[in-house]
Amino acid sequence: xxxxxxxxxxxxxxxxxxxxxxxxxxxxxxxxxxxxxxxxxxxxxxxxxxxxxxxxxxxxxxxxxxxxxxxxxxxxxxxxxxxxxxxxxxxxxxxxxxxxxxxxxxxxxxxxxxxxxxxxxxxxxxxxxxxxxxxxxxxxxxxxxxxxxxxxxxxxxxxxxxxxxxxxxxxxxxxxxxxxxxxxxxxxxxxxxxxxxxxxxxxxxxxxxxxxxxxxxxxxxxxxxxxxxxxxxxxxxxxxxxxxxxxxxxxxxxxxxxxxxxxxxxxxxxxxxxxxxxxxxxxxxxxxxxxxxxxxxxxxxxxxxxxxxxxxxxxxxxxxxxxxxxxxxxxxxxxxxxxxxxxxxxxxxxxx
Amino acid sequence: xxxxxxxxxxxxxxxxxxxxxxxxxxxxxxxxxxxxxxxxxxxxxxxxxxxxxxxxxxxxxxxxxxxxxxxxxxxxxxxxxxxxxxxxxxxxxxxxxxxxxxxxxxxxxxxxxxxxxxxxxxxxxxxxxxxxxxxxxxxxxxxxxxxxxxxxxxxxxxxxxxxxxxxxxxxxxxxxxxxxxxxxxxxxxxxxxxxxxxxxxxxxxxxxxxxxxxxxxxxxxxxxxxxxxxxxxxxxxxxxxxxxxxxxxxxxxxxxxxxxxxxxxxxxxxxxxxxxxxxxxxxxxxxxxxxxxxxxxxxxxxxxxxxxxxxxxxxxxxxxxxxxxxxxxxxxxxxxxxxxxxxxxxxxxxxx
Numbered sequence: 001x002x003x004x005x006x007x008x009x010x011x012x013x014x015x016x017x018x019x020x021x022x023x024x025x026x027x028x029x030x031x032x033x034x035x036x037x038x039x040x041x042x043x044x045x046x047x048x049x050x051x052x053x054x055x056x057x058x059x060x061x062x063x064x065x066x067x068x069x070x071x072x073x074x075x076x077x078x079x080x081x082x083x084x085x086x087x088x089x090x091x092x093x094x095x096x097x098x099x100x101x102x103x104x105x106x107x108x109x110x111x112x113x114x115x116x117x118x119x120x121x122x123x124x125x126x127x128x129x130x131x132x133x134x135x136x137x138x139x140x141x142x143x144x145x146x147x148x149x150x151x152x153x154x155x156x157x158x159x160x161x162x163x164x165x166x167x168x169x170x171x172x173x174x175x176x177x178x179x180x181x182x183x184x185x186x187x188x189x190x191x192x193x194x195x196x197x198x199x200x201x202x203x204x205x206x207x208x209x210x211x212x213x214x215x216x217x218x219x220x221x222x223x224x225x226x227x228x229x230x231x232x233x234x235x236x237x238x239x240x241x242x243x244x245x246x247x248x249x250x251x252x253x254x255x256x257x258x259x260x261x262x263x264x265x266x267x268x269x270x271x272x273x274x275x276x277x278x279x280x281x282x283x284x285x286x287x288x289x290x291x292x293x294x295x296x297x298x299x300x301x302x303x304x305x306x307x308x309x310x311x312x313x314x315x316x317x318x319x320x321x322x323x324x325x326x327x328x329x330x331x332x333x334x335x336x337x338x339x340x341x342x343x344x345x346x347x348x349x350x351x352x
Numbered sequence: 353x354x355x356x357x358x359x360x361x362x363x364x365x366x367x368x369x370x371x372x373x374x375x376x377x378x379x380x381x382x383x384x385x386x387x388x389x390x391x392x393x394x395x396x397x398x399x400x401x402x403x404x405x406x407x408x409x410x411x412x413x414x415x416x417x418x419x420x421x422x423x424x425x426x427x428x429x430x431x432x433x434x435x436x437x438x439x440x441x442x443x444x445x446x447x448x449x450x451x452x453x454x455x456x457x458x459x460x461x462x463x464x465x466x467x468x469x470x471x472x473x474x475x476x477x478x479x480x481x482x483x484x485x486x487x488x489x490x491x492x493x494x495x496x497x498x499x500x501x502x503x504x505x506x507x508x509x510x511x512x513x514x515x516x517x518x519x520x521x522x523x524x525x526x527x528x529x530x531x532x533x534x535x536x537x538x539x540x541x542x543x544x545x546x547x548x549x550x551x552x553x554x555x556x557x558x559x560x561x562x563x564x565x566x567x568x569x570x571x572x573x574x575x576x577x578x579x580x581x582x583x584x585x586x587x588x589x590x591x592x593x594x595x596x597x598x599x600x601x602x603x604x605x606x607x608x609x610x611x612x613x614x615x616x617x618x619x620x621x622x623x624x625x626x627x628x629x630x631x632x633x634x635x636x637x638x639x640x641x642x643x644x645x646x647x648x649x650x651x652x653x654x655x656x657x658x659x660x661x662x663x664x665x666x667x668x669x670x671x672x673x674x675x676x677x678x679x680x681x682x683x684x685x686x687x688x689x690x691x692x693x694x695x696x697x698x699x700x701x702x703x704x
Contacts, residue, residue, distance in 0.1 A: 006447070009455075011363065014687045018701045026699055053408060060461070061428030068432050068464055072422045076413030080420050082436055084457070086464020094462070095358070098695045101464040103361075103688055105436070105457070109412070110446075112420055112438020112453040117469065121690040125698040154696050161699075181696060188697040332686075335366045336455055338473040343450045344506050344533060345540040346477040347378055347513075349370045 006111050008333040012118035012321070016330040020321065021122075023328055026191070030161055032320050033130035038289050040316040041134065045290030049075060052311035054265040057244075065090050065218075067243055073311035080107040081315040083120050087242040089216035098154055099216060100124055100242075104318050113337045116322055120314070125158040127317035128309055131262060131285070132212060132237035133162030135305035138288050138295035139260065140210045140235035145170045148208030150201070150224055150248070151215035152176040152185040155239060159212045160185075164192045172196045173204045177215075205230045212237040219245030227252045233300050241271040241308040249304065251275040257302040258282050260295075263310035272306040281306075358463050360685040364470035364673070368682040372673065373474075375680055378543070382513055384672050385482035390641050392668040393486065397642030401427060404663035406617040409596075417441050417570075419595055425663035432459040433667040435472050439594040441568035450506055451568060452476055452594075456670050465689045468674055472666070477510040479669035480661055483614060483637070484564060484589035485514030487657035490640050490647035491612065492562045492587035497522045500560030502553070502576055502600070503567035504528040504537040507591060511564045512537075516544045524548045525556045529567075557582045564589040571597030579604045585652050593623040593660040601656065603627040609654040610634050612647075615662035624658040633658075 066088040085102030102120040176182035186196035227250040261267035288295040340348035418440040437454030454472040528534035538548035579602040613619035692700035
């Protein structure tokens, strides 16, 4: 007897994901993500689960910018998660599309059937914000009040959101090559009660306790901030890594900093760590989630979280989205996989 | 202005795929696949399109057999196809599941959105049958009448189907470790008008013009046929490659044969070519689809098609399924991807 339920696919439509946020609230989703991701990275750091392979990226042809990545993670006992995600910095201009856009599927371990599929635009933005919040909790001073934003696009909203749940932010200093983006961040992040100021990179560096860089800088055209005077305890989350050759930070700052990566292999291929020798790169975030006391030693000096985003983070984020959807009763189940009653006869169409 | 249609996902349910086969007939689908795959492999052989990366396989943990593979193919101008496919030789016994089970998605090149998702059980079986038919048209004698089947499971049905459309088969000789499977193939392949006989491996080798091996032999437990007397012009399609260490043919036969592979890297990792040195392996099928005259030289001697199944084949097969579904008007469009009106604000949920 076959358990048909195992083969059905739960499709979470965009309105289902909206309902999750409407019902439980964005703070609840982000808080869940921060705690679950911190726990999951800790498991990885203690060697209790396998790491993700580095993602396979396909570079767009014919002069179009950006990549489409395939990011699989297999957790024995839980299943396979596969995210496909496009980074297309021209997408907004050409078709009013988010720069980072994709979807994510969960594959049942025993059957191989896709048991769920949902959006990865909001999921990626939230999990990336959660990862930076976790790194900041480990490496930034707890009394950090001023956050510097370099690149005020979509990712900036969830980066600020994650930080706002762990730090008592009173000032956000914003720099973007587009003055319109820099200015509109205040409205888009209006759920954070603090002062927003558009400033020069020099002013931003001089006063920020925590900075994040989330830009679409062209490969080879970085860095996006100068190496100028900054607070001694500055912590930077550099999250713009999505293309080989794309970097956001001055190598001189990286060399002075303790650099913590999320996924060592990916970081050396597409992160800030492309600019460093192996011995200049610190331990991964998963290590510090397992041993937080080792991170606090670095709190009073310059630290960088080199965030490339990896598939284990997506697996955990999808768990959270699916659990919230299940608790509320959202999504539509459809039968996609062809499973004939006589499994030895693919042309047995009669019994469907 | 955004073209919303580009972001919607066409979900082909299992009943939609059934309708395709009911309306156009299995022969039409298989014939389309054979011709489109032959053309597509020819393009690859002429260097007109990129090859697929080798698939990433995740081996099931905790003593469970089999793998779950992720198979991406990116064709500039067409999009990214990602198939996730499980090989689980115990699935049938444990849960009456097909041994090979999965699904396939097409990602829009510009947006990164999943524009279609459908079954990969029937698709994989049909495209694998089509690939073997193409190899047999190139390497087997056109007057081949007797086909030997080693492993009479699900794949045997579509292997026979593909051959039956290109050769005037009068006799099918069947061997399977399960006598029940061997016997039931006649019913499952009853659309082919010929005689079916259950025979020993020796009898099968002695009389077959074309043989295919499609078994679930345990890695290291092969070969599944002995190296005994066979017709001088014998052509073998070995299609059981899905695990490292799993092989079906005696290495002595492989060394005597001209071995044509589908995907050289995969063949050396998980195909019959694991048993060979690089210099013992012939040119890939794509070369011969571009230069069929070079294949016919081998028609009167022993040839082997080492079929591992690769993602370019799946990309083409999905094209065919999607075109047939579109012509008939099948499938349901759903909005999965989160695309806020203000693309710089992932929390802009109001405008959905």
